[in-house]
Amino acid sequence: MDLHFTAKDPTTAERDAVDDVLGAPLDRTAVDRAATGQYLRAERGGAAVRRQRHLLLPALLALVDRVGWISPEGLDYIGLRLGVAPAEVYGVASFYALLALEPRLTRSVVHVCVDLACRMAGGVDEQRHRYEDSDTLVVDSACLGQCDRAPAAMVTEPGAPARHRVDAREATVIAQCGEASLTLLRRVDVIAPTDLDAYRAHGGYVALRRALDIGPAAVRAEVDAAGLVGRGGAAFPTGRKWAAVAAAPGQPHHLVCNADESEPGTFKDRVILEGDPFAVIEAMTIAAYATGCEHGWIYLRGEYPLARARLEEAMARARRGGLLGPNVMGRGFAFDVEVFRGAGAYICGEETAIFNSIEGYRGEPRTKPPFPVEVGLFGRPTLVNNVETLINVLPIVADGAAEYRRLGTVGSPGPKLFCLSGSVRSPGVYEVPFGTTLGGLIERAGGLTEGRTLQAVLIGGAAGSFVGPEQLDLPLTFEATRAAGTTVGSGVVMVIDDQADLVDLVTRIAAFFRDESCGQCVPCRVGTVRQEEAILRLSVGKRQRHERAHDLEILHDVGQTMRDASICGLGQTAWNAIESALTRFKLFPEDAP
Amino acid sequence: MTSQGDEATPRSVQLSVDGTVVTATEGDSLLAVCRGLGVEVPTLCYGDTLTARNACRICVVELDGNRTLVPACSRPAEEGQVVHTDSARVRTSRKVVLELLGSSVDLSLTKGVEAWNERYEADPSRFGPSAAPAGIGERDRRVTGEHHHADPLTAATVAQPAKIDNPLYVRDYSKCILCFKCVDACGEQWQNTFAISAAGRGFDARIATEFDVALTDSACVYCGNCIAVCPTGALMSTAEFDLRGAGNWAPERQHETTTVCSYCGVGCNLTVHVQDNEIVNISSPSDHDVTHGNLCIKGRFGYVNVQPPRRRVKD
Ligand SMILES: Cc1cc2nc3c(=O)[nH]c(=O)nc-3n(C[C@H](O)[C@H](O)[C@H](O)COP(=O)(O)O)c2cc1C
Ligand code: SF4
Ligand code: SF4
Ligand code: SF4
Ligand code: FES
Numbered sequence: 042m043d044l045h046f047t048a049k050d051p052t053t054a055e056r057d058a059v060d061d062v063l064g065a066p067l068d069r070t071a072v073d074r075a076a077t078g079q080y081l082r083a084e085r086g087g088a089a090v091r092r093q094r095h096l097l098l099p100a101l102l103a104l105v106d107r108v109g110w111i112s113p114e115g116l117d118y119i120g121l122r123l124g125v126a127p128a129e130v131y132g133v134a135s136f137y138a139l140l141a142l143e144p145r146l147t148r149s150v151v152h153v154c155v156d157l158a159c160r161m162a163g164g165v166d167e168q169r170h171r172y173e174d175s176d177t178l179v180v181d182s183a184c185l186g187q188c189d190r191a192p193a194a195m196v197t198e199p200g201a202p203a204r205h206r207v208d209a210r211e212a213t214v215i216a217q218c219g220e221a222s223l224t225l226l227r228r229v230d231v232i233a234p235t236d237l238d239a240y241r242a243h244g245g246y247v248a249l250r251r252a253l254d255i256g257p258a259a260v261r262a263e264v265d266a267a268g269l270v271g272r273g274g275a276a277f278p279t280g281r282k283w284a285a286v287a288a289a290p291g292q293p294h295h296l297v298c299n300a301d302e303s304e305p306g307t308f309k310d311r312v313i314l315e316g317d318p319f320a321v322i323e324a325m326t327i328a329a330y331a332t333g334c335e336h337g338w339i340y341l342r343g344e345y346p347l348a349r350a351r352l353e354e355a356m357a358r359a360r361r362g363g364l365l366g367p368n369v370m371g372r373g374f375a376f377d378v379e380v381f382r383g384a385g386a387y388i389c390g391e392e393t394a395i396f397n398s399i400e401g402y403r404g405e406p407r408t409k410p411p412f413p414v415e416v417g418l419f420g421r422p423t424l425v426n427n428v429e430t431l432i433n434v435l436p437i438v439a440d441g442a443a444e445y446r447r448l449g450t451v452g453s454p455g456p457k458l459f460c461l462s463g464s465v466r467s468p469g470v471y472e473v474p475f476g477t478t479l480g481g482l483i484e485r486a487g488g489l490t491e492g493r494t495l496q497a498v499l500i501g502g503a504a505g506s507f508v509g510p511e512q513l514d515l516p517l518t519f520e521a522t523r524a525a526g527t528t529v530g531s532g533v534v535m536v537i538d539d540q541a542d543l544v545d546l547v548t549r550i551a552a553f554f555r556d557e558s559c560g561q562c563v564p565c566r567v568g569t570v571r572q573e574e575a576i577l578r579l580s581v582g583k584r585q586r587h588e589r590a591h592d593l594e595i596l597h598d599v600g601q602t603m604r605d606a607s608i609c610g611l612g613q614t615a616w617n618a619i620e621s622a623l624t625r626f627k628l629f630p631e632d633a634p
Numbered sequence: 635m636t637s638q639g640d641e642a643t644p645r646s647v648q649l650s651v652d653g654t655v656v657t658a659t660e661g662d663s664l665l666a667v668c669r670g671l672g673v674e675v676p677t678l679c680y681g682d683t684l685t686a687r688n689a690c691r692i693c694v695v696e697l698d699g700n701r702t703l704v705p706a707c708s709r710p711a712e713e714g715q716v717v718h719t720d721s722a723r724v725r726t727s728r729k730v731v732l733e734l735l736g737s738s739v740d741l742s743l744t745k746g747v748e749a750w751n752e753r754y755e756a757d758p759s760r761f762g763p764s765a766a767p768a769g770i771g772e773r774d775r776r777v778t779g780e781h782h783h784a785d786p787l788t789a790a791t792v793a794q795p796a797k798i799d800n801p802l803y804v805r806d807y808s809k810c811i812l813c814f815k816c817v818d819a820c821g822e823q824w825q826n827t828f829a830i831s832a833a834g835r836g837f838d839a840r841i842a843t844e845f846d847v848a849l850t851d852s853a854c855v856y857c858g859n860c861i862a863v864c865p866t867g868a869l870m871s872t873a874e875f876d877l878r879g880a881g882n883w884a885p886e887r888q889h890e891t892t893t894v895c896s897y898c899g900v901g902c903n904l905t906v907h908v909q910d911n912e913i914v915n916i917s918s919p920s921d922h923d924v925t926h927g928n929l930c931i932k933g934r935f936g937y938v939n940v941q942p943p944r945r946r947v948k949d
């Protein structure tokens with residue numbers, strides 16, 4: 042390969058930022074044009090250099106952290122160090138919303154959430170104004186995963202080190218704190234999150250010890266018998282996935298914990314990652330042991346700085362305690378974990394997009410088949426599980442499948458986390474057994490905000506659907522929601538009262554999908570645009586009857602095509618919530634005057 | 635999940651296509667199976683010299699037991715599959731894909747589109763009048779994650795001025811359907827130059843050099859292998875672009891002569907396209923086992939040494 046770089050040398054700060062991630066260059070003269078006075082046309086180091094491509098996104102993030110943006114010089118330097126052509130580096134960098142390719146020279150950048158819960162919390166415009174000053178750049182953001190604390194913003198100050206903080210309403214971490222009935226949330230806000238001794242004193246590492254005692258096959262059998270179903274949105278049986286990965290030929294296998302959590306309205310994984318990081322690490326260790334993985338990655342959305350800090354600290358302590366590393370618990374099993382930081386892309390929660398993102402390519406989903414269990418990260422058999430799915434493994438292994446199945450229903454066993462936001466008195470994450478009714482859950486969160494009446498509930502997020510007050514008796518299980526034409530999805534329960542503007546929410550959902558489409562396939566890339574345009578036309582209100590009919594027909598045709606012909610779940614679900622609002626709430630009645 | 639067949643001796647499998655039972659080699663694409671049967675399946679992003687990218691979705695077919703439609707160009711044939719190539723769902727998806735593309739991209743030079751529009755009753759104008767074209771470089775400056783406010787009374791398009799920044803070929807991305815073929819041909823599948831990449835996201839996604847620098851500042855070596863695979867005329871030799879611009883492009887007055895390139899000893903086949911006694915393009919047959927349609931700058935553009943360019947770059 043013959044690489045071609047044209048830009049000038051990077052600044053010292055840029056070079057340092059990149060070198061912090063990649064290490065000092067082996068051959069200084071090869072990367073320093075000032076010294077050689079020549080155009081850099083050839084990279085040195087060959088395949089050994091190119092095998093490090095998974096450091097591409099970390100290096101790009103390092104530049105933005107240090108100097109606020111990715112300059113042509115900084116971009117070239119990364120390409121040169123990794124043996125990746127600048128056009129490709131640019132293709133990757135321009136994929137992510139948190140990476141800037143134009144100078145951002147203000148002291149701070151504020152990402153203001155303009156998504157569903159924050160809109161309902163009032164005044165996206167006021168939020169934008171709040172941060173406006175000459176030294177701050179304010180940009181809009183999709184849901185930041187803080188909907189229980191809406192309205193939310195993320196403030197970033199580049200530097201060494203960069204500072205990231207989330208600015209949102211003060212609130213209790215979880216309302217159920219310390220309740221005896223809790224399984225998944227039992228330690229959250231009860232123990233100091235990164236205190237390993239406290240974790241152990243509260244039942245930590247009992248499950249891993251038992252797993253190592255009974256062996257991988259018995260662990261898989263237990264998970265299978267428990268009937269655990271994936272919590273990431275696709276509702277796939279976890280036992281089947283684990284069996285497939287364990288049986289897949291070719292070593293090593295990889296494990297990915299999906300902590301991208303970008304479905305609007307979802308924040309349950311954040312509460313776990315921030316409040317009980319050892320649980321995630323322990324559960325990943327068990328999953329790796331049961332499926333033959335040596336290395337685990339936590340793909341964490343870039344907007345979760347606190348979760349990242351807590352995970353890093355917990356991982357370091359686990360390593361020191363012999364709970365991660367070459368000889369876990371002294372039992373001869375080798376496993377370690379690293380956190381891979383996302384950079385602002387909802388699509389990178391799709392399991393195959395994660396692979397591309399980690400490998401240093403654009404976060405575009407891959408075609409399935411082949412499925413991740415056969416050909417996944419770095420072409421290896423890979424287990425991808427959601428954070429919540431993984432932590433369910435702890436009670437399953439520690440107490441056995443039979444005990445686990447005492448909660449929930451036959452088709453949806455166990456406990457479930459729901460993310461309550463919008464117009465409820467105590468928004469937050471709630472742990473209830475599967476089968477709890479929608480109304481019961483809303484009651485659990487204190488019921489509707491004082492003086493309001495219920496208009497609708499958005500279940501499952503932007504990829505889910507709106508249901509009306511007549512559905513309050515709906516038992517929240519995979520099977521019952523499916524039968525009712527909705528979905529558990531990622532556990533979103535967003536309560537919309539009579540004062541909220543449903544048309545505004547639907548319009549925002551359309552904008553969300555347009556912004557977050559990766560652009561790979563036509564149905565979604567163009568379909569999400571035509572969908573938004575039609576919604577905007579309909580919401581103007583002054584349309585003639587035949588014009589409305591025409592736009593509704595467009596929405597149906599385009600929606601059907603996105604659902605049928607898109608590559609991945611993003612396009613396939615981009616019409617769901619909008620369709621439900623149109624059909625169940627007659628948002629834009631054809632026969633209106 | 636695909637079954638693990640013995641790769642050395644591919645199994646033959648039986649499947650049904652529109653009710654006809656057919657025997658195929660396991661792993662062949664459904665597209666190949668359909669074409670073998672004479673069943674027409676439209677394709678845009680599929681190329682015979684490249685790995686299928688599955689991007690355009692015009693080739694979708696219905697596969698019993700599958701929640702969604704599947705792309706024929708890349709779905710391998712398997713035992714027992716029941717395939718429908720002309721069901722209502724298939725027709726709707728193909729129709730809407732044609733409408734989505736036709737309303738956002740200039741398909742005037744894309745082969746097959748007119749007939750498919752008719753066959754699937756596609757009406758690209760249903761989304762309203764086209765939005766005004768973007769200015770030079772405007773689409774390249776769009777910021778990922780920043781919402782581009784739609785004007786709902788017009789249909790957004792990728793229309794923009796052609797990029798004319800070198801004497802040899804022109805990039806008119808208002809004709810680009812983002813099939814990724816040029817990127818794959820320039821990158822690891824053929825040329826290994828990586829001068830261009832997909833950049834941006836969603837509807838703002840585009841093919842670009844780093845920071846949209848001119849091709850002359852990029853890694854491009856002017857092999858023209860991207861031109862060879864482009865299905866839409868978005869990439870085109872300057873000779874052809876200028877003739878078309880002047881209204882003098884006349885395929886009916888053209889003839890092709892296939893010969894062997896005389897520059898080096900590799901033995902690439904050259905197909906010389908001549909109009910009015912003037913070379914207007916050089917290509918190579920995609921089924922030629924030396925070139926697979928690829929050439930280098932000397933084969934593709936070296937003809938300027940026998941025939942000076944009609945015109946220099948416009949500025
Ligand atoms: C657009 C899109 C975004 C997704 N985002 C997430 C996510 O943030 N977290 C997650 O766990 N799963 C997400 N998924 C689902 C994953 O593809 C995958 O099904 C899941 O991580 C598997 O884990 P599970 O079996 O434990 O549910 C997303 C899917 C799509 C199509
Ligand atoms: S459906 Fe959308 S997000 Fe998924 S691959 Fe296609 S364009 Fe990308
Ligand atoms: S002419 Fe060759 S090198 Fe240049 S962009 Fe096209 S394929 Fe790449
Ligand atoms: S320029 Fe041509 S080959 Fe490249 S993506 Fe666009 S349509 Fe495809
Ligand atoms: S944080 Fe604003 S909508 Fe979720």
Ligand code: FES
Nearest residue numbers: 688690691693707
């Ligand atoms: S030809 Fe099959 S997806 Fe484009």
